[in-house]
Amino acid sequence: MTSDLARLKGWEGGIDALIATTTALLTRIEVERGELNLRTVRDYLQRGLLGSTERRGKELHFGYEHILRLAAVRVLLADGWSLAKIAEFLRLSGLSDIESLLPSPKSDALAKLDRMRRESSPHARDVVASSAPVSAAQRVARASALNLELREAMRRLGLPEGAPPVEDLTLVAIAPWFQILIQRDRLPDLTLEDAEELGRAVTASLTHLITRTGYRK
């Protein structure tokens, strides 16, 4: 347990104090993604993420375990977990598990990793902060990278760049609404590597349709 947590043992307070104390803890360990506010915490309470609570008078009353759970939710959200997955995880975890989940105060290694993430491609930033708001510049960078991938995939397959080619042939129904046509005489020679490469090309093609032709609602 870190000294930050040790100091909070025995802590008690109302919901505003819970938010303030947890925010301060998250700031010290530098895991924060957006403002932690009353509405968000009430949502977590309704979902059962913070465990059971008691009332003192009209006010909800919280303790050390609530701080731990609230901080753990924010850490796991920063990892890209959904609230449903976090709820399942917390249900299976004891207090000491949740304590050990919370990071130590920021290290030199974490600072380096932050710098690497900033210096890397837009993809890397998107992965780690997948649900953070995306700026117009980031959207442009992402679309540009996807477009590059589309062209590379097309070139590797020996196809003209630009738009997905169409042939009328054997139909493979991946889903009722998603079907693929393949030249029948190519099927016997297809390898697993070919299949993987085709998969990338399909992803890139669909992405092109979504991002460039306005099919998205």
Next chain:
Amino acid sequence: MIDLDLIPLRPGFPVGSATSLTVLVRLSADASALPPEGPRPGLNIALVLDRSGSMSGRPLSEAKRCAKAIVERLGASDRLAVVAYDNTAETVFPSMPVRDRDLIKSSIDRIAPGGTTALHDGWHLGATQVARHLKAEDVSRVLLLSDGIANHGLRDPDQIASHCADLAASGITTSTYGLGLNFNEDLMSRMAQQGQGQAHYGQTAEDLMEPFQTEFDMLAALVARKVRLSLSGSPGCHIHLLNHEQRDAAGRIILPDLARAGDIWLLLQIDIAEASPEPANGGKIRVLSAELAFETIDGDSRNTGPFHLDLDPMTPAAHAAQSENVTVRARLTEIEAARLQERARVAAQGRDWETVDLLISEAEALAGQNEWVRSSMATLRGYAARREVRMFSKEARYKSQTMRSRMVARFEDSGFDRASEAQAPRYLRRKLEQGRRSSDED
């Protein structure tokens, strides 16, 4: 508790003309000063698994089996995070002490195959998990598995490898596990080399388990970590490193971790100008001095030395007539064989099989009495005869890296037989094919 020996290829110092000496720096644990086998350092591990589409089926199920075997080898004082990546990286299980093994294993079971290979994103997320709980006394390591090329996110091998080196300087090392025919062996081996971890590969999914066992056997047997060596040559002596060229910010040579019953080593070529150093020290000539720094598994920092190499002056003819030290000759043979394999690998990638055959023949001739090197060349010749470019390239890459940097069993001799190798700890065993499990080498 670490012995350091400076051993010249031939005894004596040839005076009167410009010359070149080969010197082995050998580090070994002093067995009498070691505590009995007991607690190992705490481990802070992130296991990063490729779940791209090509891992679908047997490769992914075998990778998951390896991951679950790792969970079984860890205890409540160790931490484990599991990360999976395809187009994006996902924390499958956040870094936590390994208390509830079933919970971790069920998380691993849920990993499903996906799309492309965002290798750097996976590594970065695994490293972040480790970094959040970094302690100087733990062994903190990212274990990265991939069967493909980095084709999503950051792809530049130089940049990725430099990230591994940068993080190793902050205490988080990287080991890599390549699988099959399609992974990028240059990238994966460089990540491990610069990340100060280990590089392994398996030709098939079934070959994966042994490398993981080897790595964890070694972690359990560590006696010294963060081993750094400072060398200084006497005036007129210029030192060239023939292996382990990586240095830390203070200019010290970075050496691998040392485990029980093993030697780590560095081979030097020392070029000496015509005006050789003046004799001193009872008529001997001082060629080289060395100082050593390392950490024990308890986290204590130790500095030892200086150690000196003082040689008796003699005529060049008398020096040439001296017998060679067999250990130094063996290491020199392996380094030269490694160079030839790297050249053969480049030739194979250019489909220049005539040159490949010539280089393998040269390495076989060089091997002399070194049966392991000679037999290893025979396996490479097989790949060349079948024109298997990708397999040749991978085997040559990992074989040459092993020959340049492997930990050597203390009492290893020039002979080689599999029955004897099987008696040694896994991390000291010599294999004929780096990508196949030992039981399959026949």
